[in-house]
């Protein structure tokens with residue numbers, strides 16, 4: 001966690017934590033089990049969910065009774081890692097942040113009791129606190145309005161819920177980690193990016209500094225411009241398994257030349273490092289390059305956070321070897337950027353993942369750009 005972050009960071013709220021009695025619903029559950037959820041609050045819950053803002057619960061109540069009431073109201077599924085019990089609310093909010101791996105500054109808390117808000121604000125000054133009567137205004141506030149709502153933000157809650165079930169199962173799984181990966185029935189799809197997918201890609205490259213091979217961020221508009229160039233390919237990787245979607249987990253930016261493909265960007269989500277996503281994508285690219293009869297060249301700039309990606313490149317066989325194909329690539333893509341080389345040969349498909357990917361050998365006709 002950054003120690004230079006401002007106390008109240010700008011940016012959007014990633015999770016809203018709801019008090020229940022007289023905040024989420026009207027009434028006090030322990031006094032009257034027929035508490036009422038207003039249509040207005042239901043719209044806020046559904047609306048925030050559609051924008052990819054996660055929601056949780058922090059309430060002084062009996063857990064089973066309160067959860068049963070949320071289920072009866074048909075909204076229990078909207079809440080992740082609920083904290084329903086009797087301890088201090090600041091502790092509960094902190095546990096929610098920890099379980100989601102979110103900085104406290106990305107959480108918000110809504111409660112009708114000024115004393116509860118003050119207690120949370122005292123211990124967690126970064127958490128944004130709102131009074132119960134503010135609930136119906138939340139959808140109009142900038143901090144609850146993400147700049148872009150992508151396919152992945154719309155399914156963010158489902159992805160987190162799947163993630164918790166996956167983690168629980170892995171902790172109980174007795175076999176090897178390889179056996180566990182096989183038991184997940186993972187399907188990886190690599191596809192040419194569409195316009196809509198590009199916003200997911202930008203979000204991904206911003207979040208993936210550890211696994212970004214060049215340590216360079218390609219903004220949305222740059223990638224969008226590259227999409228229109230026939231010499232470039234922008235590929236998006238998504239992953240699903242029997243627990244649910246992981247969403248977009250990788251992005252590849254490739255420039256085609258006659259004798260070599262230039263891999264300018266490979267970034268994968270930190271969430272899927274354990275699944276070897278970077279290595280699977282690299283091996284597939286190597287195999288496709290072999291089929292197309294071209295070499296691979298890859299930009300690599302060591303940063304203090306992307307050592308794992310360097311290992312993936314070296315393990316795949318990239319090195320500093322000299323080769324004529326290097327002449328096709330214009331001088332260095334930037335400061336400290338190594339141009340790694342690989343003479344492609346066929347590779348076996350992955351054993352832990354079912355891979356669905358396009359035939360890239362039609363990339364070879366970059367020769368179209370060369371004189372006949």
Ligand SMILES: [Zn+2]
Pocket residue numbers: 260295296323324325326341342343
């Ligand atoms: Zn070469």
